[in-house]
Amino acid sequence: MVDLTTRLGALTLKNPIMPASGTFSEDLADVFDLDCLGAHVTKTITREIRGGNPTPRVCEVQGSMLNSIGIPSKGLDYFKSTILPHYAAYETPLVVSISANDADGFARLCSDVTLPGVAAIEVNISCPNIEEDGKAFAMRPRTTTEVMEKLRAATDLPLWAKLTPNTGETIEVAQAAEAAGADALVVSNTLLAMAIDVRTRRPKLGNLMGGLSGPSMKPIALRMTYQCAKSVDIPVIGCGGIGEVEDVVEFLIAGASAVQVGTATFINPTVMPRLIDGLAEYMHHAGIARISDLVGSVRDEEAADGVVFMEAAP
Amino acid sequence: METVIEMPTRGALRKGPVAEGMARIKSNDIVTGDYRLMVLDAPPEMLDCRAGQFFHILCPTGESFRPYLRRPMSIYCFDPAAGELKFLYKVTGEGTGALSELRDGAEVNLLGPLGNGFTIREDWKNLLLVARGVGLATLAPLAKEAREAGCTLTAICSARTEALLMSIAEFEAMGAEVIPVTDDAGTSGVEALREVIEGRIAEGGLDAMYTCGSNRILTLLQDIGARHAIPGEIALEQQMACGLGMCHCCVRSFRREGGIVHERVCREGPVFDLQEAMGW
Ligand SMILES: Cc1cc2nc3c(=O)[nH]c(=O)nc-3n(C[C@H](O)[C@H](O)[C@H](O)COP(=O)(O)OP(=O)(O)OC[C@H]3O[C@@H](n4cnc5c(N)ncnc54)[C@H](O)[C@@H]3O)c2cc1C
Ligand SMILES: Cc1cc2nc3c(=O)[nH]c(=O)nc-3n(C[C@H](O)[C@H](O)[C@H](O)COP(=O)(O)O)c2cc1C
Ligand code: FES
Numbered sequence: 252m253v254d255l256t257t258r259l260g261a262l263t264l265k266n267p268i269m270p271a272s273g274t275f276s277e278d279l280a281d282v283f284d285l286d287c288l289g290a291h292v293t294k295t296i297t298r299e300i301r302g303g304n305p306t307p308r309v310c311e312v313q314g315s316m317l318n319s320i321g322i323p324s325k326g327l328d329y330f331k332s333t334i335l336p337h338y339a340a341y342e343t344p345l346v347v348s349i350s351a352n353d354a355d356g357f358a359r360l361c362s363d364v365t366l367p368g369v370a371a372i373e374v375n376i377s378c379p380n381i382e383e384d385g386k387a388f389a390m391r392p393r394t395t396t397e398v399m400e401k402l403r404a405a406t407d408l409p410l411w412a413k414l415t416p417n418t419g420e421t422i423e424v425a426q427a428a429e430a431a432g433a434d435a436l437v438v439s440n441t442l443l444a445m446a447i448d449v450r451t452r453r454p455k456l457g458n459l460m461g462g463l464s465g466p467s468m469k470p471i472a473l474r475m476t477y478q479c480a481k482s483v484d485i486p487v488i489g490c491g492g493i494g495e496v497e498d499v500v501e502f503l504i505a506g507a508s509a510v511q512v513g514t515a516t517f518i519n520p521t522v523m524p525r526l527i528d529g530l531a532e533y534m535h536h537a538g539i540a541r542i543s544d545l546v547g548s549v550r551d552e553e554a555a556d557g558v559v560f561m562e563a564a565p
Numbered sequence: 566m567e568t569v570i571e572m573p574t575r576g577a578l579r580k581g582p583v584a585e586g587m588a589r590i591k592s593n594d595i596v597t598g599d600y601r602l603m604v605l606d607a608p609p610e611m612l613d614c615r616a617g618q619f620f621h622i623l624c625p626t627g628e629s630f631r632p633y634l635r636r637p638m639s640i641y642c643f644d645p646a647a648g649e650l651k652f653l654y655k656v657t658g659e660g661t662g663a664l665s666e667l668r669d670g671a672e673v674n675l676l677g678p679l680g681n682g683f684t685i686r687e688d689w690k691n692l693l694l695v696a697r698g699v700g701l702a703t704l705a706p707l708a709k710e711a712r713e714a715g716c717t718l719t720a721i722c723s724a725r726t727e728a729l730l731m732s733i734a735e736f737e738a739m740g741a742e743v744i745p746v747t748d749d750a751g752t753s754g755v756e757a758l759r760e761v762i763e764g765r766i767a768e769g770g771l772d773a774m775y776t777c778g779s780n781r782i783l784t785l786l787q788d789i790g791a792r793h794a795i796p797g798e799i800a801l802e803q804q805m806a807c808g809l810g811m812c813h814c815c816v817r818s819f820r821r822e823g824g825i826v827h828e829r830v831c832r833e834g835p836v837f838d839l840q841e842a843m844g845w
Binding site (some may be wrong): 273274275276278279281282294302303306307308309310311312314315316319320323364478516517518519520521 | 582583585623626631632633634635658674676779803804806807808810811812813814815816817827832
């Protein structure tokens with residue numbers, strides 16, 4: 252028997268497979284028993300009730316997709332009255348994803364979701380910050396430090412910072428989040444992208460631009476996971492384009508201690524349980540006893556030191 | 566921008582587990598023009614369906630077509646006894662193009678049945694549906710349910726040309742009276758349809774009306790429904806990713822007491838109250 256458990260700071264998960272925020276909800280329980288997952292991660296919630304973006308909210312781009320869902324949210328009260336009690340029926344730890352458009356509001360919400368039944372808080376600092384002209388908090392180290400310090404002071408629960416690929420300062424941002432007290436990094440959110448229908452000359456998304464996710468995101472998220480794992484001591488959770496057992500193993504080797512699966516669930520709603528079984532089978536055949544034997548086992552040798560901090564393609 | 570709440574008010578009516586798995590193609594032939602009928606050998610857990618529900622189909626990538634997301638497809642016909650499931654589709658793009666290339670014996674991955682079907686209230690006796698083009702696929706199984714509920718059904722089937730009219734025999738076999746209308750004959754316009762429907766109401770009354778897809782027909786039925794206090798339902802389409810209610814990409818707007826709400830076509834729909842639906 253292989254041991255699939257993985258440690259993320261104070262939290263031990265029964266396996267390293269969990270859903271990515273916004274691509275998962277209670278509704279998936281119609282398809283399989285959600286208690287098989289390593290963790291449950293909610294769609295990002297905001298304090299206030301919010302509508303999402305105009306439709307069309309998704310489009311496909313050669314084997315991947317763009318989305319401009321936005322963060323439609325039923326608000327904090329609905330979360331407390333309906334969503335939280337729903338997950339109480341499961342043993343799997345619940346991770347609540349939150350966001351706000353200014354640092355103080357973010358911290359207040361963080362404090363308000365520090366509730367029994369919540370195992371960790373994932374802070375979606377890849378969302379726009381209105382105090383910085385809509386630039387995401389996690390685009391720059393300074394704004395990352397500012398918001399993470401306030402968030403850290405607002406909760407004793409494990410705090411996971413979800414990073415954005417829309418930055419040229421991946422490592423500085425990762426280190427800023429760690430220094431400000433993050434317990435783990437989730438790497439990463441979607442990459443800002445666009446698609447136009449050449450026939451009508453209209454952008455394919457109602458919001459004009461949106462986030463790229465799915466297989467095309469994988470090499471980018473893997474590169475960031477590697478860079479983050481090399482430059483911080485807190486655990487890294489890989490996310491982006493994961494859909495096959497080999498993808499999971501690749502992220503673990505790059506340094507991730509766990510992974511999140513997003514878009515792949517849309518294509519194959521049972522992909523997460525399949526990945527859990529497939530990973531156990533892979534490890535069994537490869538003679539790997541523990542997840543930790545894989546984590547960060549990339550053979551990059553001395554070349555790594557000079558290259559990790561690179562923010563441009565050679 | 567107005568803030569609209571994306572909150573289910575009909576509740577998640579859909580019952581039970583949703584199956585995901587393979588079904589084998591028995592046939593996949595052209596019906597007329599760009600329309601094809603796919604007949605599948607489906608496992609029993611996929612065949613506990615209601616008229617108006619849909620499946621989310623994983624269209625395979627091939628040489629000419631590379632769809633990525635699944636495509637929602639209405640259940641055109643389901644027969645638990647024969648173990649059969651049928652889809653009627655119009656070949657328009659990547660997804661349906663990929664489906665059209667599948668040969669007999671090939672397998673496709675299906676997720677479903679999904680969504681909430683049409684309702685036939687116990688006190689309804691005379692039903693009317695208006696179907697245009699591929700909307701037939703969605704409304705056809707209602708004929709069987711209407712017969713089982715002991716209702717009489719009038720089906721107005723609309724198409725561009727007479728050659729493109731489909732399913733008339735199937736509707737008649739289910740005891741429905743079919744009124745074919747076409748653009749060619751000039752019988753499918755809004756005013757012509759209004760006359761036919763008003764005629765029905767004058768003759769014997771109507772208890773409910775059903776439609777899907779077309780904005781023009783929606784507006785017409787809303788007007789007739791409001792005037793004569795006749796309830797109705799519409800099946801709506803919207804681009805989908807997950808099909809299960811997780812991603813919130815498939816929302817449409819509805820008029821409710823207190824304002825406009827967004828609901829997910831895949832979860833709260835695809836069948837909605839006729840008067841609450843908003844044009845697009
Ligand atoms: C509940 C529901 C039931 C449906 N039932 C049927 C049916 O029985 N027969 C049938 O032929 N079609 C049906 N459709 C539309 C179908 O899902 C396809 O979207 C459409 O056939 C075109 O797909 P395509 O991949 O060939 O076109 P493409 O142009 O390649 O599609 C591009 C994208 O646009 C989306 N899209 C295009 N047209 C529509 C549409 N009308 N509604 C929603 N999304 C769309 C596609 O899903 C895809 O994501 C239904 C849609 C919904 C939501
Ligand atoms: C439809 C959709 C909605 C998303 N919503 C959120 C969200 O609310 N909060 C968040 O932090 N990330 C959100 N994401 C990003 C995913 O969590 C994930 O970071 C990204 O999709 C990359 O992973 P993937 O390639 O496995 O999908 C969303 C992604 C998609 C496709
Ligand atoms: S398609 Fe994902 S919520 Fe409807």
